[in-house]
Amino acid sequence: MADETRPTSTSSAPDGHSGERRPPRSGPGGGREGGPGGRKYFRRKKVCKFCVEKIDSINYKDVRLLAPFVAESGKIVPRRLSGVCTPHQRRLSLAIKQARNIALLPFAGRAA
Amino acid sequence: MNRTYELMFIVRPDMTEEDQDKLISTLETAVTSSGGQVKNMEKMGKRRLAYTVRKFHDGMYMLLTFEGGGGLVHELERRLRVSEPVIKFLSVRIDEEQKRLAKVKALRDSKRKVPPATPTAEAAGEAPAVTA
Numbered sequence: 635m636a637d638e639t640r641p642t643s644t645s646s647a648p649d650g651h652s653g654e655r656r657p658p659r660s661g662p663g664g665g666r667e668g669g670p671g672g673r674k675y676f677r678r679k680k681v682c683k684f685c686v687e688k689i690d691s692i693n694y695k696d697v698r699l700l701a702p703f704v705a706e707s708g709k710i711v712p713r714r715l716s717g718v719c720t721p722h723q724r725r726l727s728l729a730i731k732q733a734r735n736i737a738l739l740p741f742a743g744r745a746a
Numbered sequence: 747m748n749r750t751y752e753l754m755f756i757v758r759p760d761m762t763e764e765d766q767d768k769l770i771s772t773l774e775t776a777v778t779s780s781g782g783q784v785k786n787m788e789k790m791g792k793r794r795l796a797y798t799v800r801k802f803h804d805g806m807y808m809l810l811t812f813e814g815g816g817g818l819v820h821e822l823e824r825r826l827r828v829s830e831p832v833i834k835f836l837s838v839r840i841d842e843e844q845k846r847l848a849k850v851k852a853l854r855d856s857k858r859k860v861p862p863a864t865p866t867a868e869a870a871g872e873a874p875a876v877t878a
Contacts, residue, residue, distance in 0.1 A: 635873070690851070691847055732838060734796070738796060739774055739796050
């Protein structure tokens with residue numbers, strides 16, 4: 635798993651478009667350039683965005699916050715790719731599921 | 747035993763302003779008549795839906811925050827279900843989350859005042875840097 639592009643790094647991209655939601659290229663789809671073995675590459679230690687930036691509330695209404703943790707396919711990005719710690723991933727997944735329910739995030743595929 | 751809930755619902759985009767206000771006022775009276783209390787009512791405006799709901803691509807998002815019991819939530823959901831222009835709704839209990847946030851905030855504030863306190867949990871490394 636030499637997947638260096640964490641969602642945390644891309645999330646700061648300015649996205650001042652309210653009409654069309656376009657999540658930044660998130661983890662799993664993007665950088666998959668790990669060579670054979672993958673051990674030769676330097677891998678940065680993944681850190682939990684919510685711990686580092688001290689984001690306390692993970693709310694389903696905050697699509698801007700959740701979008702980097704949803705893959706292109708609509709799936710929730712796993713912890714091992716995004717680096718989010720377990721307690722935060724638990725709350726994150728809950729928030730994403732709530733947001734899906736109220737049509738803020740797609741269940742599958744890109745936001746239509 | 748009052749709990750705080752948040753009720754988000756989506757109405758069809760072609761609903762007129764006065765119809766929306768009428769719907770909102772009926773919901774608010776429903777809340778107050780069953781012993782609840784309306785805390786906030788917000789129109790979040792028109793927004794593109796992430797997927798089609800009843801053949802709509804857009805919807806007007808509304809957010810109602812209120813206090814009350816579980817029976818009230820049931821009643822409001824029933825009302826929304828039968829009202830034709832409402833295409834989707836979600837009710838979430840938020841008081842426990844608010845309590846947790848207040849606790850975290852209090853913890854942070856107390857740490858800020860006393861930097862060399864026992865560093866624990868997530869704010870450990872950063873706490874002294876904030877005061878410096």
